[in-house]
Structure formats: C-alpha cells, structure tokens
Amino acid sequence: MAERTPERLTRLLGMVAYLDRHQGVTVEQMAGHFGVPPAQILRDVDTLWMSGTPGYWPHDLIDFDSASLEHGVLRLTESRGMSRALRLGAREAVSLVAALRALRESVGEALDAEQRAVLTSTLDALVSVTGEAAGTVDVQLSVGGVPEAVAQVRTALVGRRRLRLRYVDAADTVSEREVDPWQLVTGDERSYLQAWCHEARGERLFRLDRILEARALQEPVTRAAGSRRDTTVFQPEAEHERVVLELDGRARWVAEQLPVDELTELADGGFRIVLPVASPAWLQHLLLRVAGYVRAVEPAALAGQVAAVARRALAAYDEDPSGGSTSAPDGPG
Amino acid sequence: MPAQIPPAERLLNLVIxxxxxxxxxxxxxxxTSVAGYxxxxxxxxxxxxFERDKDTLRELGVPVLTVTDQTHGDDQGYRIDPDAYALPPMELTSAQxxxxxxxxxxxHDQSLQADAARALTKLRAVGATPTATDAVAALAPRVHPAGPALVPLLxxxxxxxxxxxxxRAASTGEVRRRTVEPWRLIASRGGWYLVGRDRDRAAPRVFRLSRITGSVTTSGGPDAFTVPPDADPNALLLSSQTTQGRVARLAVATDRAGALRARATSVVGESTPDARTDVPAGMDVLEVSYTVTGDLAExxxxxxxxxxxxxxxxLREDVVRRLRVAAALVDLAPTPPAGGSDG
Incomplete structure (x- = not known):
C-alpha cells in the first residue's frame, strides 16, 4: 500500500535530523530505528540527496558520503539547515501521553524497578516538551482479577517462569493447567494473559478476571512468545455458528460491543444482527440478558429454550428459602 | 513533460x-524555482x-509564515522559521x-493510530540508535476502537x-441534537465517553461516543468556554456508571459460576457450619461486592x-424481574429481510 505523504515527509525530515546527530549508521540500523524495510531507507536516501534549495546544484543539496554508502553506511555531509527535529502536534502528543499514563496506572506494578523507571522518565520527558496538552484524553485500563493471582502472573512474566493456573472459561468450566506466560494484554474493558498452554499444546488467552488461582513455578518458560495480535475481542471464525437476532433499539449495546457479521437498521430504531456464536453457554447468557428486547431469533427454538432456563431459575427463587433442596437441573436444555 | 515528482519530495523541497x-x-x-511545482x-x-501543501505542513507542525514586506507593496512572501517547528532539545534512550x-x-486500528505513529517517527529523530533491549516486553496494552467521533471531539x-x-440516548432511545462544551474524552470499561457541559440542559453530561450518529460539527471560535476548575470529568463518568459499593450474598451451585467465585470476598461451603438457614443445600454462599445493581443482576x-x-x-428483585421477562420469551422467527434469503 502506498505510504501517505505526511508519513513519508515526517520520516524524511526525521532521518536528516537523526543522521545529523549520528554519523555512520548502517542502512539496517536505520531501517530498524524507523520501522521500515531497508529498501525504503535506500529510496528515502535517493530522495534526500536530490533535495535541497532552489538551483539544485550539487552544493544546494542534502548530501551523503558516497564511499560510506557503497558499504551500506549512512554518513550525512550536508543537512541544508534541516537538523532540527519536528515538535509534536497536539493530537500526536495526546495519543502518546494518554497511552503512557494508562500504562503506568494499570501495569506499572507489573514492571520491575528498572522498567518502571524507564516508563516514568519517558512520560516525564514527553510531558516536558508537550506541556499540558494531554489532559483532554484519559484512558482507564482495567486489569481486574484476583489480586494474589495477578501478582503471581506478574512474577512469572517478569522472571520468565512457568505458571500454574486454575481457570474458569466462558462455559463456566474450571480447569487446572500449566502455561508459559508470554504477555499481559491490557484492555480498557478487561485484560488477558497470552500464554502457551502445555495442557492444550497451543497458544491460549486467559481472561485475568477468570483466573481463580495462579502460582509461579520454578521451571523456566520453554516456549517462545507467539506473534502479537489484537486479542481484546473475540475473533469470530468461519466455523462458528451464526444466529440472527432482531432487537429493540434499547439493546443497542449488543451491536456496539459484539463482533456482529451484519447489522441492519430497522425503520423504528430497532435493528437486526447476524452474530457468530462463541459458545452455547455464551449465547444463552446473551439471550437472557437481552430477553426484554428480543423481537425475533433464528433459529426460533432458541427463544423457547432460554425461556425454559429462566422458568427453572424462577422456580429456585419461588421455593421456600429454608426448604433446603433445590432440585438439580436435568442439565442444559 | 517531466515525470511528476511525488508530493512528499515537493513538500521536502518546499520546506528546505x-x-x-x-x-x-x-x-x-x-x-518557478522550487522542485516539484x-x-x-x-x-x-x-x-x-500551494494552499494544500501549506495545510499539510501545518498538520505536521511546520507552519508556513506569511511575510508582508512594505517595500514590495502588498505582495506577500513566505518563509518557515525553524524555531517554530523544532522540538525542544531532548534525547531519548533506546529503552525510552x-x-x-x-x-x-x-x-492499533484506531483513529489516533496515524497521529501516534507520526509522533513516534518525530521522536525517533532524537532517539539513540536501537539496541537489543526491550524494556517492556510482555506488555500489550489495547483500547477499544473509538469510532469516527473521537478525532473531531478531541x-x-x-x-x-x-x-x-x-x-441516541441509551435510556429512552430518543434521538436528538446536542450542543456540548467538550471537556475530556475518557476510555473506560470498553467504551469511549465524552464528558462536557450540555448547553441546552446547562449541566454536565456524559455521552457515549458510539451513540453519536453522523458527524460532529464545531461552531464558533476557539476558547469559547473554560472548563470549571472544580469540574471532575472522571468522577462524573464514574457516578454515571456506579453508585455506592455494596455486598451481595449469592447461593452458588457447587463448581459453578467460577468468575463470581474468583471475585468473592467470602465463601461459605456446604460443610462450613453456618447459622443461616437460608442457604440451599448443595450450594455455597458467596459474598461479592458490587457497585451497580443492574450490572451484577445482569x-x-x-x-x-x-x-x-x-x-x-x-438485587434479588432485579434478577427475578429479568428472569420473568426471559421466561416469557416465545419462539418467533425474524421476518425475512427484504432481499429474501432461504435458510
């Protein structure tokens, strides 16, 4: 995909300012530093040394030492007065400061002293050059979870040690497992531990607030971390079943918060969605929650099943509270 | 006709x-003289x-100054003052x-992503050459997408x-135009909120960004209001989300509701001597603290x-009320969409 003009211009100016401070940087280092492929750095260098002040005679142009460049080393010999770095715009400053503040508030405790110092000094440095511009955005990350368990997860992450978990999944099933913790995915709604699960022999995400108990073990982590991916939301896949729900407008949050495949607005403020189903237990929970706003469901029989579940629950309430026995349910309908 | 040079190169030459x-x-x-025009x-x-290029540069924080020289009549000239665009002196370590x-x-995947990426590029110019250190491995913060309203509101x-x-008001579904003095944008518990003063109601209000439909328009000039010094947008949001802390007593079937058990402040099992007689057999009693009745009921x-x-x-009444609603559900298939679909 073609890079946008402002992004490329910002990097071109940034490269000149950077090379003015650091003589003799390899193309690979430059690529790593600016987060672009080496070929792009070479294209940028080509652009830079054809740019300069009007006239565009050799002495007007930004220039590099060509002998060094032949060996893949960038040595700036003329910056044409472009050695100053660009200041941050208000939105740019806000985006980084808000993120750093949120990090410090939520996971500062998970870091060791050195990491915490780096985070704090970065925030201080940024605020010192951007002023108070950052007060207009505030991101509150939610770590959640049992404090003792979260502390153990942090210990294991910092020490790169294996972790033993007692965990309850969305279908309300408790399991015990040993995992190699990789990273803490901290979101504004809830947080997850991304880890290699030795029981499942696969990468798994564990919601922090569903970890019942955790204990950092002595064994070191043996599985390397997988690639980062956006894990804050349920990732629907082709094999998940779909349901169709037609809901009253007051259940708007369903369309806002769940990964719907299709959303059709209806004339009266209601809407119809096609929803991938994470698990039957999850769907039952959802249908109970939106029952008052449900106008139609497909498959239609789901509505009746949910109603039956609700009637069984009501029976548990209507019984004499001291009467003792709540008859065990016959299992999910 | 000479090959047209890319806009980034024209802008670079203009700045230089x-x-x-x-x-x-x-x-x-x-x-006539700057390469690219x-x-x-x-x-x-x-x-x-040229107007577009000036706008682009202003967006990047490089203001093009207009200079009117008396000796040249009203003919305007332009220049860029490096002091106006320069980042104050700073150095960043590779860990920073x-x-x-x-x-x-x-x-990631957000409206502010481009701004953050650009800020990072700018700061890399004053950073140390990277080394292998990774100060904050094992952390991956994420925030929910805010949607198109965030940037104009910000x-x-x-x-x-x-x-x-x-x-679109959540409680009533009522849709209407709101005029607001925007104070602060807050991401919290999976949603983005605007806290500000609603001019029509002459009072502070909290708005959820995902309920804003259509575009956000601004009216009037800058500095049109001041945020009251005693205003506490975070507290306003919190009070719109919660009331006071309370404790619920829940009877929970053995081995069920693990997520509630994880948060319980006390658990009394079947085998635990308990003077209360309201504990159903075969169930544990949990105490769970909560703030919003509706949230926990749900x-x-x-x-x-x-x-x-x-x-x-x-809480009990709230749950029973919800169960009665659910118990009344009857099978009702959706009317087929206009396009027609066969199942």
Missing part, C-alpha cells in the same frame, strides 16, 4: 527552500497545490523509544470549541438456576 531563504520567497519564486502550469493549479513504540501500538476539546452532534441471572441471590432484596 523556505527554511533557507533569506527573508522570504514570493509565490512566483516558489512556483510546475512553472508552466496555470496560476490556479499552483494556488490550489521502546516504551514509546509500545504506547503507539496502543492505538480537536474541539483541545481548542475549547463548542460541538454539536446527533445523539451477570448473575445469566447463570440462571446455578446462582440464586439471597440479598440484598433490590
């Missing part, structure tokens, strides 16, 4: 020219391109750049401009008969 000029450059000088093109085309890269990743809040937008009643609320009564 306007930084190095002694005094100023007129439009005519820019048009077409000296033989129409004046209108040049004007349009690592933290900043993590912070930029925060806005810009307006920065400049203290009044905004208006069409808003979570609890999702477990159906695996969790029975013992108290407080308001």
């Amino acid at each position: 020219a306007l930084v190095n000029t002694t005094g100023r450059m007129t439009k005519e000088q820019i048009r 077409d000296p033989s093109g129409s004046t209108e085309a040049f004007e349009r391109m 750049l690592g933290v900043l890269a993590l912070a930029a990743e925060f806005w 810009d307006a809040a920065q400049d203290r401009r009044v905004v208006s937008f069409t808003y 979570e609890v009643f999702g477990y159906a008969d695996a969790v029975v609320v013992l108290g407080p009564p308001a």
Whole structure:
C-alpha cells in the first residue's frame, strides 16, 4: 500500500535530523530505528540527496558520503539547515501521553524497578516538551482479577517462569493447567494473559478476571512468545455458528460491543444482527440478558429454550428459602 | 513533460527552500524555482497545490509564515522559521523509544493510530540508535476502537470549541441534537465517553461516543468556554456508571459460576457450619461486592438456576424481574429481510 505523504515527509525530515546527530549508521540500523524495510531507507536516501534549495546544484543539496554508502553506511555531509527535529502536534502528543499514563496506572506494578523507571522518565520527558496538552484524553485500563493471582502472573512474566493456573472459561468450566506466560494484554474493558498452554499444546488467552488461582513455578518458560495480535475481542471464525437476532433499539449495546457479521437498521430504531456464536453457554447468557428486547431469533427454538432456563431459575427463587433442596437441573436444555 | 515528482519530495523541497531563504520567497519564486511545482502550469493549479501543501505542513507542525514586506507593496512572501517547528532539545534512550513504540501500538486500528505513529517517527529523530533491549516486553496494552467521533471531539476539546452532534440516548432511545462544551474524552470499561457541559440542559453530561450518529460539527471560535476548575470529568463518568459499593450474598451451585467465585470476598461451603438457614443445600454462599445493581443482576441471572441471590432484596428483585421477562420469551422467527434469503 502506498505510504501517505505526511508519513513519508515526517520520516524524511526525521532521518536528516537523526543522521545529523549520528554519523555512520548502517542502512539496517536505520531501517530498524524507523520501522521500515531497508529498501525504503535506500529510496528515502535517493530522495534526500536530490533535495535541497532552489538551483539544485550539487552544493544546494542534502548530501551523503558516497564511499560510506557503497558499504551500506549512512554518513550525512550536508543537512541544508534541516537538523532540527519536528515538535509534536497536539493530537500526536495526546495519543502518546494518554497511552503512557494508562500504562503506568494499570501495569506499572507489573514492571520491575528498572522498567518502571524507564516508563516514568519517558512520560516525564514527553510531558516536558508537550506541556499540558494531554489532559483532554484519559484512558482507564482495567486489569481486574484476583489480586494474589495477578501478582503471581506478574512474577512469572517478569522472571520468565512457568505458571500454574486454575481457570474458569466462558462455559463456566474450571480447569487446572500449566502455561508459559508470554504477555499481559491490557484492555480498557478487561485484560488477558497470552500464554502457551502445555495442557492444550497451543497458544491460549486467559481472561485475568477468570483466573481463580495462579502460582509461579520454578521451571523456566520453554516456549517462545507467539506473534502479537489484537486479542481484546473475540475473533469470530468461519466455523462458528451464526444466529440472527432482531432487537429493540434499547439493546443497542449488543451491536456496539459484539463482533456482529451484519447489522441492519430497522425503520423504528430497532435493528437486526447476524452474530457468530462463541459458545452455547455464551449465547444463552446473551439471550437472557437481552430477553426484554428480543423481537425475533433464528433459529426460533432458541427463544423457547432460554425461556425454559429462566422458568427453572424462577422456580429456585419461588421455593421456600429454608426448604433446603433445590432440585438439580436435568442439565442444559 | 517531466515525470511528476511525488508530493512528499515537493513538500521536502518546499520546506528546505523556505527554511533557507533569506527573508522570504514570493509565490512566483516558489512556483518557478522550487522542485516539484510546475512553472508552466496555470496560476490556479499552483494556488490550489500551494494552499494544500501549506495545510499539510501545518498538520505536521511546520507552519508556513506569511511575510508582508512594505517595500514590495502588498505582495506577500513566505518563509518557515525553524524555531517554530523544532522540538525542544531532548534525547531519548533506546529503552525510552521502546516504551514509546509500545504506547503507539496502543492505538492499533484506531483513529489516533496515524497521529501516534507520526509522533513516534518525530521522536525517533532524537532517539539513540536501537539496541537489543526491550524494556517492556510482555506488555500489550489495547483500547477499544473509538469510532469516527473521537478525532473531531478531541480537536474541539483541545481548542475549547463548542460541538454539536446527533445523539441516541441509551435510556429512552430518543434521538436528538446536542450542543456540548467538550471537556475530556475518557476510555473506560470498553467504551469511549465524552464528558462536557450540555448547553441546552446547562449541566454536565456524559455521552457515549458510539451513540453519536453522523458527524460532529464545531461552531464558533476557539476558547469559547473554560472548563470549571472544580469540574471532575472522571468522577462524573464514574457516578454515571456506579453508585455506592455494596455486598451481595449469592447461593452458588457447587463448581459453578467460577468468575463470581474468583471475585468473592467470602465463601461459605456446604460443610462450613453456618447459622443461616437460608442457604440451599448443595450450594455455597458467596459474598461479592458490587457497585451497580443492574450490572451484577445482569451477570448473575445469566447463570440462571446455578446462582440464586439471597440479598440484598433490590438485587434479588432485579434478577427475578429479568428472569420473568426471559421466561416469557416465545419462539418467533425474524421476518425475512427484504432481499429474501432461504435458510
């Protein structure tokens, strides 16, 4: 995909300012530093040394030492007065400061002293050059979870040690497992531990607030971390079943918060969605929650099943509270 | 016709020219001498391109200054003052750049992603050459997407401009135009919120960004209001989300509702001697603290008969009311969409 003009211009100016401070940087280092492929750095260098002040005679142009460049080393010999770095715009400053503040508030405790110092000094440095511009955005990350368990997860992450978990999944099933913790995915709604699960022999995400108990073990982590991916939301896949729900407008949050495949607005403020189903237990929970706003469901029989579940629950309430026995349910309908 | 040079290169040459000029450059000088402008093109085309380029540079924090020289009549010239765009002196270690890269990743797939990435590029210019250190491995912060309303609201809040937008109220479903002094944008518990003063109601209000429909418009100039010094947007949001902390007593079937058990402040099992007689057999009694009755009721009643609320009564009534609604559900298939679909 073609890079946008402002992004490329910002990097071109940034490269000149950077090379003015650091003589003799390899193309690979430059690529790593600016987060672009080496070929792009070479294209940028080509652009830079054809740019300069009007006239565009050799002495007007930004220039590099060509002998060094032949060996893949960038040595700036003329910056044409472009050695100053660009200041941050208000939105740019806000985006980084808000993120750093949120990090410090939520996971500062998970870091060791050195990491915490780096985070704090970065925030201080940024605020010192951007002023108070950052007060207009505030991101509150939610770590959640049992404090003792979260502390153990942090210990294991910092020490790169294996972790033993007692965990309850969305279908309300408790399991015990040993995992190699990789990273803490901290979101504004809830947080997850991304880890290699030795029981499942696969990468798994564990919601922090569903970890019942955790204990950092002595064994070191043996599985390397997988690639980062956006894990804050349920990732629907082709094999998940779909349901169709037609809901009253007051259940708007369903369309806002769940990964719907299709959303059709209806004339009266209601809407119809096609929803991938994470698990039957999850769907039952959802249908109970939106029952008052449900106008139609497909498959239609789901509505009746949910109603039956609700009637069984009501029976548990209507019984004499001291009467003792709540008859065990016959299992999910 | 010479191959057209890419806009980034034209802008680069424009910046270098306007930084190095002694005094100023007129439009005519820019048009005829700066690489990337077409000296033989129409004046209108040049004007349009030059105005766009000035806008782009202003967006990047490089203001093009207009200089009127008395001795040249009313003919305007332009220059760029490096002091106006320069980042104050600072140095960043490679570990600090690592933290900043993590912070930029925060806005993954978001409207602020481009801004954060650009800020990072700018800061890399004053950073140390990277080493292998990764100060903050094992952290991956993420925030929910805010949608298209965030950027215009943020810009307006920065400049203290009044905004208006069409808003769908959650409680009533009522849709109407709101005029608001935007104070602060807050991401919390999976949603993005605007806290500000609703001009029509003359009172502070909390708006959920996802309920804003259509575009946000600004009216009037900057500095149109001041945020009251005693205003506490975070507290306003919190009070719109919660009331006071309370404790629920829940009877929970053995081995069920693990998520509630994880949060329980006390668990009394079947085998535990318990003077209370309201504990159903075969169930444990948990105490769980909560703030919003509706939130906990919604979570609890999702477990159906695996969790029975013992108290407080308001929570119990809320759950029973929700269960009655669900019990009344009857099978009803959706009417087929207009396009027709066969199942």
